[in-house]
Amino acid sequence: MSSNDHDDGHGHHAHNAPETGPALRVKALEAVLVEKGLVDPARLDTLIDTYEHKVGPHNGARIVARAWIDPAYKKRLLTEATAAIAEMGYGGPQGEYMTVLENTPRVHNMVVCTLCSCYPWPVLGLPPVWYKSFAYRSRAVSDPRGVLHELGLEIPAEVEVRVWDSSADMRYLVLPMRPPGTENLGEPELAELVTRDSMIGTAVVEYPPRKPPPVAKPAA
């Protein structure tokens, strides 16, 4: 099935020579927009740099780590998320209205946007390709356990799964469970354990952190 090929943003088009396909169309569009004064190239570069290098899941990880060690902050985060996130210096587009969902031994939360790709930019950055894929958007609501299984996460049958479809202006951040054995870790060390997917609800935080799977190599 080719849905991921279609939606992964680095299919055959991206590998074309720069003068064809979307690369050509984008270059031409930029030329015309700049010519007409509709886009300021300097602002464009700054904006891209912000979302490529400054905003990302490390922001959300700091919030999660603080919530794990500071019960008063955790309480604010679960009741007034937007304000509690602003305390840490994060806010802006796609994060104007925030709700934090706490995962517990009984309840596992996960987030999707079935209609497009809504995602909490200020705390997680831009969404990964799988989050925007037709496969995830179509089945996260109807077969969440199956989707989680495909992503390597098994949720015990007795745990309730709650799926949040970001269909309006509220954006969701999952507060994952703090893994056992981390009692002596400080806030920065804890933040390093927190993964992007654990804050979407498609992974749990592990300690010690799981090594990335070996890259599959084609048989010689």
Add this chain to the structure above:
Amino acid sequence: MNGIHDLGGMHGFGPVVREENEPVFHADWERRIFGMALLAGQTLGNLDEMRHTIERMPPDRYLASTYYERWLYSLETRLIEKRRLTRDELEAAQQRLRDGTAVSDALSRVEQTRSDAETVGPSARPGDSHADVSRRHSIQRPRFKVGSGVIARNINPEGHTRLPRYARGRRGVIRHDWGVFVFPDTNAHGRGPSPQHCYNVEFRGRELWGIDHPANERIFIDLWEDYLELDRAVLPDSTARIAVKKTPVPKRVSAAMKKSSTQAKMKGAPAKSRPKSPQTRAKAAPARNRKMAAQSRKRR
């Protein structure tokens, strides 16, 4: 619109595959279209219009495009529709690039100004109008209360809507009132913001996907007031479950329930035992909800 973008519940797209160490962008043109869509996009109308432009893509093209190709399509389409540029201008610029003839003045200006760093606040984004309207109308009275049973209306508008097909006609319970927000269905079509309350509504997995579905799955969807109507006929089963277990039942009803415990477990009481006046039920509901909230606090 009942478009291809409304994917919830569909099959056939294969497994979800995660890319390890995924970069933010996979090609330079993705960076550029992302930035241009945000910068130019904010001069072209609101976020709802932008979303609807993507939804209007022919379905076969939507499915065959990558994510940022859809953004490219959307920005080109809106620029042409709003008469900021013409298809001919775009094609001429593409032809110049293909020919490798003189890079246009504009492109050389792009290179020159690259180094100029100018701070751009993240507030430069079309969605901002949502926030403004939300503040202005925050005192509007809500039509539904937290805990109320609701039915997502069975509507099939040809224009933009944020009511997913998989929820239409289904019963749920209001879990949060997020306050007043711009209504996408009108805002996307220049028919004004129609500000109204937006709620988080809980649906049981079985209500959406049928009795074979695992019992302990719930789906929460954010829905505007105009998508909802009060569920006068039955108690949503999640509410009923709690109510049956925890709410002290008046003696008369209690005796009836002993006769048939299955009846209480059913989604609703039979028609003849419903209160005659819908107002009676509406009045009773808030008290019941307060009780339930208190009990659920206790249980925690």
